[in-house]
Amino acid sequence: MIEWRENAPKWVQVAEVLKQRIADGTYPVDGRLPSQHELVREFEIVPNTAQKVLTKLREQGVAYSVRGIGTFVAPPPADE
Template structure:
């Protein structure tokens, strides 16, 4: 069984929300507060999963939601970037 490191970042612990929504909210907050400014590349799913204490697929689902909302764009082979029109 694969073990993930202890959670480093605090994500809201609202049990009514699934983990991917909590991760999406945390990433959205980082975009809003400038931690990830427009044009910057998001860390990959594996490092974010380790940071949040979730599976990489959970991070992927959270990032897919951010893409759907236009907050980030993905470029195959290059990564996921914060959209410039925040």
């Protein structure tokens, strides 16, 4: 269970946890991230918050979705 900070929205805090898990290898590149339903259960958040977490991770390029299958860890951007 997460200890919620009052100074940051819950979606930001959950996204931080997921990004940390990606960084430490819990979720490898192309590995499946928890579903919206799994996030609701694990973090005791409402479905809209879980959806926002996954949407923001996709917008940030951290994750990508495969329709009907799930959300996955995106490869790091190639150095230019």
